[in-house]
Amino acid sequence: MNPTNFFTHAPRFTGSWDDYFVLVLIGITVGLGVLLFIERPKHDPNVHSPKMAWLRAGLYFSFVIVFSSVTGVLKTILHSPLATAAQIENPAWLALTALCVGLVIWGYVIWWPRGTLTYDRKLYFVPQLLFGLTWGVCSGLFFLAVWSVLEQFQFPAIVTAVLMLVIIAVYNMNYQSGWWDIHVSPPHNIRAWNNKKVLFAHNPFLLASLTYLVLYGNIGLFVILNMLALGASAVAMRFPPFWEEDGGPVSLETAIGE
Numbered sequence: 001m002n003p004t005n006f007f008t009h010a011p012r013f014t015g016s017w018d019d020y021f022v023l024v025l026i027g028i029t030v031g032l033g034v035l036l037f038i039e040r041p042k043h044d045p046n047v048h049s050p051k052m053a054w055l056r057a058g059l060y061f062s063f064v065i066v067f068s069s070v071t072g073v074l075k076t077i078l079h080s081p082l083a084t085a086a087q088i089e090n091p092a093w094l095a096l097t098a099l100c101v102g103l104v105i106w107g108y109v110i111w112w113p114r115g116t117l118t119y120d121r122k123l124y125f126v127p128q129l130l131f132g133l134t135w136g137v138c139s140g141l142f143f144l145a146v147w148s149v150l151e152q153f154q155f156p157a158i159v160t161a162v163l164m165l166v167i168i169a170v171y172n173m174n175y176q177s178g179w180w181d182i183h184v185s186p187p188h189n190i191r192a193w194n195n196k197k198v199l200f201a202h203n204p205f206l207l208a209s210l211t212y213l214v215l216y217g218n219i220g221l222f223v224i225l226n227m228l229a230l231g232a233s234a235v236a237m238r239f240p241p242f243w244e245e246d247g248g249p250v251s252l253e254t255a256i257g258e
Contacts, residue, residue: 001156001157001158001214002156002157003151003154003155003156003157003160004147004151004157004160004213004214004217005151006076006144006147006148006151006217006219007071007072007073007076007144007147007148007151008151008152008154010071010072010073010075010076010148011072011075012069012070012072012075014075016075016079018069018074018075018078019069019075022065022066022069022074025062025065025066026062026066028062029059029062029063029066032055032058032059032062033059035055036052036055036056036059039051039052039055040052043246044246046249046250046251047246047247047248047249047250048186048187048240048246048247048248048249048250049246049247050186050240050241050242050243050244050245050246050247051242051243051246052183053183053184053185053186053240053242054131054241054242056183056184057131057135057184060138060184061134061135061138064138064139064141064142064145065138065141067141067142067145068141068142068144068145070145071144071145071148071149072148073141073144073145073147073148073219074141076219077141077144077219077220077223080219080220081220082218082220082221082224083218083221087216087218093216096208096211096212096215096216097212097221099208100205100208100209100212100221100225101225101228103204103205103208103209104205104225104228104229104232106201106204107200107201107202107204107205107229108201108205108228108229108230108232108233108236109232109236111196111197111200111201112197112201112232112233112236113232113236114193115189115190115192115193115194115196115197116188116189116190116193116233116236116237117187117188117189117190117237117257117258118188118236118237118238119186119187119188119247119248121186121237121238121240121247122238122240122244123235123238124238124240124241125235127241128234128235128238128239128241129231129234129235131234131239131241132230132231132232132233132234132235132239133227133228133230133231133234135230135231135233135234136223136226136227136228136229136230136231137223137226137227139226139230140222140223140224140225140226140227141223143164143168143222143226144219144222144223146164146167146168147160147164147213150163150164157214158214160214161210161211161213161214164210165206165207165210168206172202177252177255177256178252178255181254181255182250182251182252182254182255183250185237185239186237186238186239186240186247186250187248187250187254187255187257188237188257189255189256189257189258190257190258191256191257191258193257194256194257205225205229209222209225209226212225
């Protein structure tokens with residue numbers, strides 16, 4: 001199987017609007033960093049603080065978008081069609097697209113919430129959905145930015161996909177439980193459900209979406225699938241909006257779950 005070359009020759013700077021958007025975003029990132037520095041002494045580091053969580057997430061999202069721009073991913077997505085006319089007429093493409101959407105619904109609307117605690121947090125549908133959609137977009141962009149780096153080695157597509165699976169697994173294991181689920185997401189896991197979520201939600205979705213990427217190269221739809229998955233997750237866990245009061249204790253133990 002040949003290398004994919006989705007981003008190998010991607011333009012990095014052409015003077016289009018997205019280039020200047022990234023420059024503005026760098027300025028916003030500086031502002032978020034200053035706000036984080038000001039706010040940090042006002043909050044107990046051992047409890048979940050929605051305001052701090054949104055600031056930290058904002059910095060992470062900004063980094064990912066800049067990283068995706070530097071690697072050529074952002075520009076390629078923004079200036080490429082979501083799908084081609086030939087793909088839309090291809091029954092195999094339609095079937096795999098439907099499978100990926102079905103796995104998002106099964107994994108993140110039905111299965112994932114069953115193993116998720118809300119601790120009576122309020123439903124704020126719009127801000128929670130917006131946060132989750134942004135989180136999902138940035139997750140998709142980050143995965144593709146890593147793919148872009150791997151692509152430079154010109155491995156066969158299947159090798160790049162396997163390396164991506166390993167990198168995502170190691171990254172999520174450390175970033176998710178070691179930082180995100182402590183300092184950004186509120187406590188929501190049920191320990192006995194963690195492996196079930198991986199086996200019956202995360203892994204099927206990841207395998208299907210990466211297969212979709214390798215076979216058809218729909219990079220924009222890959223990001224949209226991640227966006228939908230994490231949009232559903234943020235609503236399911238009742239991610240607190242930034243104006244909510246600080247919550248309960250957080251630690252590695254609360255990240256792993258009850």
